[in-house]
Every structure is written in structure tokens, then in C-alpha cells.
Amino acid sequence: MAIACVEDFRHQARRRLPRFLFDYVDGGSYAEETLRRNVSDLQRLALRQRVMRDVSDVRTSTVLLGREVSMPVALAPIGLAGLYARRGEVQAARAAEAAGVPFILSASACCAIEEVAASVSKPLLFQLYMIKDRAFMADMLGRARDAGVETLVMTVDLIMHSPRYRDMRSTLTGRQTIMDRMRRMVQILSHPVWAWDVGVRGRPHILGNFAPAMPGGAGLAQFTDWVSRNFDPSITWDDLAWVRHHWPGRLVLKGILDREDALRAVDVGAGSIIVSNHGGRQLDGAPSAIRALPHVADAVAGRMEILMDGGIRSGIDVLRALASGADGVLLGRAWAFALAADGQQGVAQMLQLLHHELSVAMALTGHSRVADIGGDALLPDTSLL
Amino acid sequence: MAIACVEDFRHQARRRLPRFLFDYVDGGSYAEETLRRNVSDLQRLALRQRVMRDVSDVRTSTVLLGREVSMPVALAPIGLAGLYARRGEVQAARAAEAAGVPFILSASACCAIEEVAASVSKPLLFQLYMIKDRAFMADMLGRARDAGVETLVMTVDLIMHSPRYRDMRSTLTGRQTIMDRMRRMVQILSHPVWAWDVGVRGRPHILGNFAPAMPGGAGLAQFTDWVSRNFDPSITWDDLAWVRHHWPGRLVLKGILDREDALRAVDVGAGSIIVSNHGGRQLDGAPSAIRALPHVADAVAGRMEILMDGGIRSGIDVLRALASGADGVLLGRAWAFALAADGQQGVAQMLQLLHHELSVAMALTGHSRVADIGGDALLPDTSLL
Amino acid sequence: MAIACVEDFRHQARRRLPRFLFDYVDGGSYAEETLRRNVSDLQRLALRQRVMRDVSDVRTSTVLLGREVSMPVALAPIGLAGLYARRGEVQAARAAEAAGVPFILSASACCAIEEVAASVSKPLLFQLYMIKDRAFMADMLGRARDAGVETLVMTVDLIMHSPRYRDMRSTLTGRQTIMDRMRRMVQILSHPVWAWDVGVRGRPHILGNFAPAMPGGAGLAQFTDWVSRNFDPSITWDDLAWVRHHWPGRLVLKGILDREDALRAVDVGAGSIIVSNHGGRQLDGAPSAIRALPHVADAVAGRMEILMDGGIRSGIDVLRALASGADGVLLGRAWAFALAADGQQGVAQMLQLLHHELSVAMALTGHSRVADIGGDALLPDTSLL
Amino acid sequence: MAIACVEDFRHQARRRLPRFLFDYVDGGSYAEETLRRNVSDLQRLALRQRVMRDVSDVRTSTVLLGREVSMPVALAPIGLAGLYARRGEVQAARAAEAAGVPFILSASACCAIEEVAASVSKPLLFQLYMIKDRAFMADMLGRARDAGVETLVMTVDLIMHSPRYRDMRSTLTGRQTIMDRMRRMVQILSHPVWAWDVGVRGRPHILGNFAPAMPGGAGLAQFTDWVSRNFDPSITWDDLAWVRHHWPGRLVLKGILDREDALRAVDVGAGSIIVSNHGGRQLDGAPSAIRALPHVADAVAGRMEILMDGGIRSGIDVLRALASGADGVLLGRAWAFALAADGQQGVAQMLQLLHHELSVAMALTGHSRVADIGGDALLPDTSLL
């Protein structure tokens, strides 16, 4: 069956990945309420169909995160992508560059920033968390600058790991018994294509960026432990001064959901914020990103660029986010699934489908330019405000 | 099991048609949200049951689209009906004529307008899209006039094709591999009755009306391509002057959902509009037709006839639409399914069931005449406004 | 498994009755929206739990339909009960009498009024529709009086039969092919207990009350036809004068849902009304009875007794109805299922379960007497008004 | 598969317990509407995610029910816990003590208060109902004092047993046929681990506390009967004087849902109340505890400690309850399932998971102390008020 949409890539990813890996990508924290709402709240937003407006020249291009983009979309930082496809971050970065959208490399990537930067020609964006060891952070920021990064995305909603039931069940996190190890081995062996292509030929599977900071080895087993010890829950707005000092480039804050936090972000002079609940992977029970968005947009009142992520699965969803106050969106699982399904080619195809969907949706709502999309594209009585 | 309702015809159609064809009729665009809402929003409207009003003489007849009709219902333009039953458009047109309701021939019909017109005695209605090649359009309008058409339905919400995931998966649209072709062949061969009756004896399967304009052949494979190249997304309200010039007859605009667009339709002097989201096949995320209807009716304020389509599956639904401000409704899938299930006889039976349902519903809500049905037939606190 | 509630009786009835009969009892008209809402709207009403009120002497007894009753519940008129159990109406009437609740004999009963009246000692209530043949009606009313009936229930919402999809599919209504007849025979033969106990030994299966008026035979096959010809859709409030003239006893109007109709009922001096949508068997799309009830109660303002039926499945539901403005409720399917499951004994057990549930619910909401149950027994923010 | 959450313990409990026992724990009264709402209403409450607040020192400890606790959680009184694991009350009490949370021993426990008290070092809390035989009550209170109990929990919402359909079906309540007995024996024999470990080695299975008052034997079979005869539905607020007289210690009222009842509780000087619908086991149709909570908290206005139970399944839920006005929560099924799944070790693990979840949730909503959690932790437009 031909691939038609993100959900189809998800189905393929489910077939190709060992179960525990698929669950890692697909799942969220706790009962996965926020995860579900990210998607279902978007679907509730009704768009105004308009007719007989000249839409023979619809353009999705715009400026986002300080650069020209082919559409108001970027690839979100996704950890461990090197496990979904061989050298996954490289493949995805190439697909993004070819499609004209920014790629944000995760701090927790398998491929180190140097490897990924070398494989594309335009500057990457780099995502980092606040780490207790500030010497490591300074060093990491230096590496990023050296790799040509101009824009730093600070993820502020992952000061600690939130319980994810699926990962606990699969013992991706938590202690492992021998039985658990055997079960996982069976899952791997029953996906021989993945086992050979990614498991064997895609090595090494370390956290390329953190390796220097993880003396006990940068393998995945050590990672969660390291996070709990090294992520910094004491960080406050004042600590951003330190970041600002070591990163003179563009600064984006990822993981803001609340209007008051958004106002603080304006105060500290962030270039952009990303309204996000980490794809439903941190605080379960948090509102969906699309529900939080209009409140934040209202508070920010144009003083800062606003991106949003969480639940975007189609070009229609992109339009919904723009109409709710975003300047652009990030795609998380959409590209992770496409990558797992078909590597660079999958990500390219996914971006092309999304671009086409966005164009058609713009045309049918009577918009020729991204900048024209505003709140009046939504039916008032279905808004979530 | 005897047939009781439209849903039963749908089940039979599913059994009779090759899978990819059934999906083409049944499906909608993207995630099919609007498709679902078309039906579910109708069901939410609660009707006021009234008793002890003399309803011994309930009449469903009225005037619609400029002619006397047995009930406020017409058959919507449906493309490719010649694939659901042998010379399907002819069979449906005959059933409609016998039942006293208008039949709107789709521009994308298999049977050319001349063939269908010759098989009935009353004038057909004809539906057309705005085509870039105005010479072809002028020619087509001439053919329509020659075939006795008095009322032209201009579909304004299909300026381009919207992605339909089911059709992409079945490769009805998009590129086909050999595997895809084989899979479709298997689907056809596993429906031998259809294969012989429609597939072989129902030929030719071309787009009868567009054939003159499609030099590369008017087969189905060429159609989607041709649409993308020839449908005109640059059309604006001003271009209607051209249509008006070449079509002095009655003009109906199909595919209006927004009150502002409805007001423009009043301004340009359209005889009627059809509040429609193309059966959930164009802008997914658009409101259901029944939700849009009262806003449009409010804006139009009686200055123009209003029809509505999308989700009508019973006589109760017809009453709901009338109570929400429509003068009449179109049936889309209802007749397509009935046609696929049982040809002309199926369409006749479906119309008879609907007529009976509407009569009973009128009686139980205390209405003897269609004209008496108004907003007070609905329970106020369940309305969608 | 022991029987715990009405739903359990329903499951047993489904096992015991031939499919087409179960569907006749269980089903509703059209898409069965109103049928579902009758039940689900009741469940949405939240009750206020109260503690530490002396409820050592909870009494469910009250006065209803002009007589002392053990609880504010009566058995609704149900047609064809003689098909669910042998001489079903007699069995149910006996169970009702033993339990101290009124039994309303349907005009469309299998057992004639004389047979049922002879089997119990207290007066029956009798239900009738408006029949065109007023001579027959006068005669029927005379028979009722002779059988000791004091209260007449005029059903006003069945002036014609509404399409019921399940019955059409099973060809209980509509034309029958030989195949249909065979399918039904298979259903009967696969329920040999029913076939012997009810099908053979429960004969004759005629409409005992209508037999004199149906010259072509009072069998079931003739009934629907006869209804369509003889039920009187021309009836208005003025025609009640005729009834009043021939029936000096207590008069109850069954099938009122609208506040305006309720006001008319007050005007014509009805003793009671039954807020009802005929168990979701007539106007599908009509509001649930519990949703209509508070509006009607508000309009009536105590000037008339108000009963309600539709969806009552437990003692909790009885309390909800009382708190929403009813003086009592009728049980429809609840007793039909219990009768089909276990005859007189089943109905007795069902009534006992309901009585217990009502007592407990009264105690836990702090009510010792039925008369004390009012609107403040409901949580305000969950009401349907 | 490793255990990740309460739902996983539930699945294990379902596997380990004979069906009728699992149903006893899992089920609720009537149609189980309130049971479901307890859980689903909690999930609807959306939490405000906050970032960049120093949460490096999150403390869940607080004062509850008059003592220092490691988190604002206590184990609710659960009857018959000795049937879910061998000497179940002892195991659970030990786990609670080790985790630093209070254990409330049910009056209907299998293990007598003396046995449980002897197995832990800190004072137990003891729960009692109002029993008609005041001499027994006085005696029981004396035993509690002797066993070191300082806090008495009077359950006021169980003045009689409410019908629980599952227990009626399994004939745990109601009359038993030989068939029923055999069915239950089969269920036991198909769980041999339970049969041996709990059924045989966990004896005696009597109601340890009530044994002196049940001359006919304190086995389970006699219990429901005894309840119906001895629980006191005549109790009013005035009768609390008697309790106050015989219990000078701390008094907690469990089972208040209504703001007016809460005000009475303030008047009589109760130390705390527990907003509860008995886990959906008494008045079905009552609002969920979380829905009732803010109304009660509003009425109490800080004059009394407020706990809440019903539906708490995670640390997120604890936070939701605190944000809705509770000072703490009780866990019911959460510990019963954990106990059935893995005895004392299961309860310990469950409490540890919950503690971790609460800590993370506090951190991600920006709270370092339990006392800081207030109404502004909830998104206003999702509140249930």
C-alpha cells in the first residue's frame, strides 16, 4: 500500500522497529493524556473554507528561526535518532536541507554534532539542556559554534525525566532482569532488517555529543542515570545570563506552555519560544500545545517569534497552529516515524506530503501567503480559548 | 436481509464494488474529520415532537431549483457514477425523474450529457467547474444548453484536488507500481459480477463530457492529472461575469460554507447556493455543512435559495436541514451507494424510503407543509449555533 | 450467573427470544439516536449524596394515577407481550399486582382485556390510540369499563408507524420474500423452548383487543397494515372532547414531550400526562424523555400529575426522574425483558430489584419519603436544562 | 513485563485473584457510573506546566491526619484485605509504615486490630461504622484505644449496602445455588497459588474486629446479613455526640460529598473529613469525588482538614486533588491491587512509584513544597466547577 500520510509512516515504523524502540518513540509520560490531547485538540479546530479568491500563486515560504524556509516547519530535536535508521541524524538533516526546512540537532543525538554538520552545507540548529557541569556546557557550546551553529535551542522542560510507563514496562528505563534482556533480544532478532542495518552497521550507538562528559561510557544504558544526575533542576531565569554570556547567537527557549513563563521569556530577550509539552513526554496532565498556544500568543503580543510543537500530523495541523498564533511549528514524531520507515527518503517524502497539504489547505482557506494566516481562519465557536 | 436505510445500501455497495472504488466513494480528504462531522453534527440536532395537530394531509412537495419537486431533495453531482453501475448516470437520472426529484449531472460523469439527456424526458441540471480553457467551457455550456439544461451548477470548492489518503493508498491517485496494478486487478477479479456487468459491459469508461478537451485520452488515469493542470485556482468573483455571459440560464453556486462568501453570492445574483464542503472531500477541518448552514442562512436572510449537502442519510436529516435554514438538500453518497447496490431500482428504493421518512418526521413534528418547517422545529439548547 | 439488574434480564431475553422478536422489543426507530439518548442522558444526571440524616424509615409508597402504589412506578403499555412469554400480559399483570404497582394494558396486547382483567383482582389501566373507526372506539371503551378499568391512557404519539430499521431488516414490517420467511423460521427453530412454550402453547397469537375491528383477521401480519389504515393522524386537541364524552373516568395522555403541548393538556383537563418519546420508537431525533421532562414540569407547574418514561433501567433512574419533576415513571423494556427472561417470576424479581435500588438511593440521598424528592437532589451543574 | 503503574498492578491482581474476589475489589455499585467518573473526571483536569523555577529541593512531606507524613497520602480502609494476600492487613500496614504514610485499618478487616497493631510500631488509624449495638461500639472503641489508635475514622456513607451488580452476579452477595458454589470453587481452583497461599495458609478468614459482635460466626457469608441488620441508618449529626463521648481522640468523618454536610462537619468539630463516594461503591450517580471536592473546600474555607479519595491512580492525580482543595488523599484500590499482586513488597513498590510521580509532577509545575500547591496549578478553563 502506498504511503499517504504521517499515520502510514507510523504503521511502517511499528513494523520495522523492535517493539521497545517503537514504544520509546510513540509513547508519552504516565497515562499519556497529554499525548492524546495534543492530537485530538488540534482536530477540534474548525477552519473557514473560503472560495473564489485568486489562489493561483500560493506560497508556503516564509522566514523562521532567522532564515528563509520553504514552509513554516522545522524538524524538532529528537534523541537517539541514530537508532531508528543508520546514522539517522545525518539522513534526516540531509532530507531537511533538501526540503528547505531547518533541522534541530538534539543534544541526545547518536551522531555527534561534528558528524552531522559535516554532512550538510547549511548551518544546523542545536538543542541543549541545562547541565549541572557548566564546564561541559561551555565546551559543548564551543563545539556547536565551531560546527557552524547560529541558533541554540535551550530545552527548559526537561529538568528531570518524567515516568514513561511504556519505557518502564519495556525496562528501557529502570532495572533489567535477565528475562527483560532476553525479551528485548527476541524483539531485536524478530526485526532482522533493523538488526543488521541499524543494530550492526549503524554503530557506534553512543550519545555522540555527551560522550566527553560521560566518563562511565556514553552508551544508552548509562544515559538515563546520567540525566538524573546531571540535568539541572535548580535552573531559574537568572541562570539564562550564563547561557547568554556563552552563547551570543540566536537563543530559542523550548518547552514553554504558560503565559507567565512566556512573558519572562520576552523579558530575558529570547529570540523565539517553542510552545511545547515535549510531545506529551514530560508533565502528563499538561494542556495540549495547541490549547496553550493562543494564551501564550496573546501574552506575547508579537514581541517574540512563537513556534509550537506537539501533535502536528498534517499540513492542516500546520495551518491550525498558524491560525492559533504560531509563526511556525516543529515536527517531532512525524519525522522520527518517517525516518524509521524509510530513512532519508522517508523524511523527504513526509515533508513533501506535508508541503502539498499545507498548500492545498492555504488555497481552500483563501490564503496565498503564510503571513496572511490569522485568527479569522478559524471558526470562532470551535476555538479552544 | 431487507434494505431499511442508506447505511444498508452502503453495506451492499461495499460488498459489490472492488475495494478501491468503494473507498473512492466512501472516503474523504486527509483524516476525514469533516466527513465524520457531517454525519455526527446532524445527529446532535434534537427535533421537537408535537402531538395532536391534524397531520392527515402531509405534503413533502415544494419548489426547488426552479421546478416542482416531490420533496425538497435533489441528487448531487457525483463523478464516475458509470463505474458504480452500468451506465450509472443514466440509471440514476431515470430513478430521479420517476421519483420527481432533480438530477444534477456531474461534469466528471462517465456518460456524456447527451447520453443522459436522451434517456429522460425532463431537463437535467448540469454541474461544471471553472476550467482554464475558456473555449472548452463555452463549448461545454453550449452542449448543456443543447441538451436542454436550464440550470447550471458551478462547483466553486474544487479549484484543485485535496489529498485523499484512501485514494493515495489504493493508488487511485498518485503513481502506481506494478504491484499496485496487480493488487487492484485482484480486487476487481474478486468482484466478478461487477467486473462483468460494469467493468466489461459498462464500457466505455471515459469522462464523456471532458473527452473533447482531453486530447491525451479521457480515461480515468489521465483525469486527475488533467484536473491539476486545467482547474482554475485563479478564479474570483469577477470571473463569474464570464459565466453569466455564456450562461443566461439559472445559476447555482455549489461549495459555499462561509457567511461572507454567501453574501458575495447574493451580490453577484446567484439563483441559489449549495452550502457544502464537498462531502468532506476537500478541506478537511472545515465545519460540517449543517454547522455552517444557520450562519449562512442568517446572512442570506431569504434573498436567495439555499440548499445544503453533506451527511444527509435519512428523512430526519432532511428535516433537520430545513429547520436549520435550508430550502432543500442534495444527496451524494446516499444515491451513489444505492446505485452501486442495485442500480436504478436501488436509487428508486432509496428515494422512496427517504420520502416516507420525511413524511413521518413531518407528521410527528406537526408539519403538514415543507414551507412551515422553521427554526422552531429544533430544540433550542441542542442547536450548533 | 445470578440476575442483578435490568441489563441482565435483557441478556437473557436475547438468548430466549427468536432474533426478530428480540430486535422488535430492543430496537427503536431510524438510527436509534433517541433510544440511546434516553439511557445516556439519564446517566449524566448527578445525584447529591447526603449523610447523617435519619433514614431508618424510608418509604417508597405514594399515590400515582389515582391509587396507592408501593413505589412511583407503573408498567408501561407494551404491545404483543403475549409473544415474549405464554399469555404474557396475564403474567405481567399478576406480577405488577403482587408488587403493588399499576399495570397498563396495551391496546395491541395479545390477550384481550377481558382475559387479563379476569386474572387479577385490582382494576387494570387500559391504553388506547385514536382510531378512525369511532364506533369501534366507543365499543372498546365500553369493554374497558366493563372490565373494571378506571383510568384510560390515550397514546398520542403513534398516529402512524415510524420506520424502524431493525424491523424492516427482519421484515417484521414490510414485504416478505420466501427467503425472509425461511430465515425467520430458522430463528424460531433455534429457540425450541420459546417455540414450544410460547409459539405453540401460548396461542392464539392475535391482537385480542382489536380482533373485533379487524375483519381480515387479527393476526400480527395484518396489524401494521391495519394501523396505517386505521390510526388517526387527523386528531387534534378538539377531538379529545369525543373521548371525554365516551370516557368519564380518569384520562391520561401518553407521548407528550413539548412544553406547549403540555400546556394544552392542562387546558383540556387531562388527569396526568406521560412525558415520553415512545421509548425511542417514533420520532428519532426527538430529545430524550429526561431532557424534555424539566421543561414540561416547569410549564405545568404542579397543575397536573406528570409521569415520564424512556430509558428507566434502575432505581437510581427513578430517583433521577422524580428529581427532574416527575411524579412517577413507567417501565417499558425493563418489564418486557424480564417477562421474556422468566415470565411472571422475572417481572416480580425485576420489580423487587428496582424497589430495593430506589430505597437505597433514597436513603443515600437523605430522603425518607417520595414526596420529599425535589430538584435539590440533583447536582446543579450536571442538569440538562 | 515490569510494573510501571497502578494499572499494571490491577492487571496482575486480575490474574492472581479468583474472579469473584477481583470483581469485589474492582467493581462499584449499580451501573458503575460514579466509579468511572472518579477516574475520568480527574483526567480532565489540566495542570499548568511551569519552567525555570528552582526545583532542586522538592519535598513531598507534610502533616496529615495529625502526623508527619512522607507525602500527603494515606491508605484507605479496605475491607477483607486478608483475602487478597496472606494476612493482608499486616503486610499493607508494614509497607505503609516503612513508606511513612498512615494506614487506616478497616473495621471489616480480616486481621483483628490487635494483630495488625502488634506488627507495626507507629499507631494505626482505625475506621468504624455506626453500629446499632452501641455496647459493641463502645467495646470496639476501647479495643482501638488499647491498640494505640489515636485517630478514629467514622465512615458515614455506608449506612446500608448498595446493590453491586458484579457481586450479585457472582453471588458474593445474595442467595447462592449449588451451581453458584461450584462456579466459585472452579474459580478458586484455577488460581492454585492464591488457593494455597491465601485460601489455606492465610486462615482464619473471619472479620477479626466484628467477631465478638457476631454470635452466629464472623465468616464472610454472615457479614452482609449482619451489616443489613446492624448498620445504623437512623444516625444523625446528633448521634455524633455519643461517639465524641466515647472517643476523645481525633475524629475523621469519611464519606462527605456535599457542601452542606461539610458545613455540619465543621460545626460538630470534626478534625478532618474525607470527601468520598466510597470509591463508587455506594450511591451510583453521585458526582466524582474530584468534582465534589472544590465545592466542599470552598464551603469549609480552611476551617478543617480535607482529604479526598476515589480514583487516585498516580502522583499526577494526587497533585490534581491538592490543587482542587484537598490537604491529602487516600488510596483505595491502588493498594488493594498492589497487595494482591505482590503482598507487602507490592504495596511498597506502588507507594514508591507514586512518590516519584508526585515529586516529578511538583517539579514540573514549579512547586517545591506541598503547602504551595493551590488552585493556580490548574488551567482555569478545564476545572470542573
Ligand SMILES: Cc1cc2nc3c(=O)[nH]c(=O)nc-3n(C[C@H](O)[C@H](O)[C@H](O)COP(=O)(O)O)c2cc1C
Ligand atoms: C522519541 C522522541 C525523542 C525526543 N527527544 C528530544 C530531545 O532530545 N530534546 C528535546 O528538546 N525534545 C525531544 N523530544 C521532543 C520533541 O522535540 C518535540 O517537542 C515533540 O516530539 C513534539 O511532539 P510531536 O512528536 O507530537 O510532534 C523528543 C520527542 C520524541 C518523540
Ligand SMILES: Cc1cc2nc3c(=O)[nH]c(=O)nc-3n(C[C@H](O)[C@H](O)[C@H](O)COP(=O)(O)O)c2cc1C
Ligand atoms: C464519489 C463522489 C463523487 C463526487 N463528485 C462530485 C462532482 O463530480 N462534482 C461535484 O460538484 N461534487 C461531487 N461530489 C460532492 C457531492 O456533490 C456532494 O457535495 C457530497 O457528496 C455531499 O455529501 P454526502 O455524500 O455526505 O451526501 C462527489 C462526492 C462523492 C462522494
Ligand SMILES: Cc1cc2nc3c(=O)[nH]c(=O)nc-3n(C[C@H](O)[C@H](O)[C@H](O)COP(=O)(O)O)c2cc1C
Ligand atoms: C416492544 C414495545 C412495545 C410497545 N408497545 C406500546 C403500545 O402498545 N402502546 C404504547 O402506548 N406504547 C408502547 N410502547 C412504548 C412504551 O409504552 C414506553 O413508552 C417505552 O417502552 C418506554 O421506554 P423504555 O422501554 O426505555 O422504558 C412499546 C414499547 C416497546 C419497547
Ligand SMILES: Cc1cc2nc3c(=O)[nH]c(=O)nc-3n(C[C@H](O)[C@H](O)[C@H](O)COP(=O)(O)O)c2cc1C
Ligand atoms: C474492596 C474495597 C473495600 C472497601 N472497604 C471499605 C471499608 O471497609 N471501609 C470504608 O470506609 N471504606 C471502604 N472502601 C472504600 C475505600 O476506603 C475508599 O473510599 C475507596 O476505595 C477510594 O476509591 P479508590 O478505590 O478509587 O481509591 C472499600 C473500597 C474497596 C475498593
